Amino acid sequence: MAVKKLYGKLIIKGKIQVKTGMHIGGSSDFSAIGAVDGVVIKDTISKLPIIPGSTLKGKMRYLLARVYSETPELQDMNKEVEGIKRLFGTSVDAGDYLESRLQFFDMLMTSESRDTIVNMEPDLYVTEIKFENTINRITSVANPRQIERVPAGAEFDFKLVYNIEDMGDLEEDLNNIKIAINLVEDDYIGGHGTRGYGRLEFKDLDYEIKSYNIFDEDKVNTLADKILKN
Structure with missing residues (x-):
């Protein structure tokens, strides 16, 4: 495995707003009579719903792979185009193993959203119950x-960190990040x-640069x- 020099980090921040009811499944220790059949994943401490970083990473990679696939059917991750492998990494058993340049974080519901929803007296603490029936x-x-x-x-705090390793790849990488964001907005999570569940919108995207070595910050x-603000 070849590890590249780290010049800096581009920290992308913003909000994710839920446009339609979202269900990212969690697990419960038991199911009482009359309990909800499908619960959402929550933060252990605050009991607030979260969007796992792994869920967003998987969705972004999957959608990008479908767009850039060079064959009618999706290939193994290790056979994806180079631009995707750079951003999301490859498995350890790959011959040309690459570490992911992107670092994802679990996204927590904002305190403002929590307060707003609680005041609306939802079915459960900050969540709602959707009754469905299959026949x-x-x-x-x-x-x-x-x-x-x-x-x-509901809104969640969004954060994504990109490792600046090769200025020659920067424009393509940032374009692919923005394309992935747009794809998720046009799809669901x-x-x-x-x-109709899980429609999202990324809002108020901004960024911060942290430098550890000399590079062209301009x-x-x-x-x-x-790219990111348009």
């Missing part, structure tokens, strides 16, 4: 269920997306302004 076409037997969702309007600023 067997053959037997006509109904299967009612309750799905816990993060309500529309979490479960039941084809039924170029980074120019490209980040041009």
Whole structure:
């Protein structure tokens, strides 16, 4: 594995606003009678819903891979185009193992959203219950269920860190990050997306540069302004 010199970090921040009810599944220790069938994943300490960094990373990579796929069917991750492998990394058993230039973080619900939702007296603490019913076409037997969702309007703090390792790759990498963000906005995150769940919007995107070695910070600023803020 070849590890490249680290010149600096581009820290991208903003908000993710939930546009339609979102369900990213968690687990419960037990299921009481009358309990919700599908619960959302929550922070252990605050009990607030989260968007796991792994969920966003997986969705971004998957959508980019579909756009850039050189074959009708998706290839193994280690056979993806170089631009995707640079951003998201490859598996350890890959012959040309690459570390991910992107670092994702679990996204917590903002305190403002928490207070707003609590004041609305939702079904559960900061979440809502969506009642659904599936009916067997053959037997006509109904299967009612309750799905816990993060309500529309909730906002989460978004943070993404990009390692600046090669200025020659910078413009392509930033373009791919922005494309991935746009793809997620046009798609969904979490479960039941084809039924309208999990639509998102990235808001108030901004960035900060941290330098550890000498590099062209003006170029980074120019490209980040041009690509990320438009």
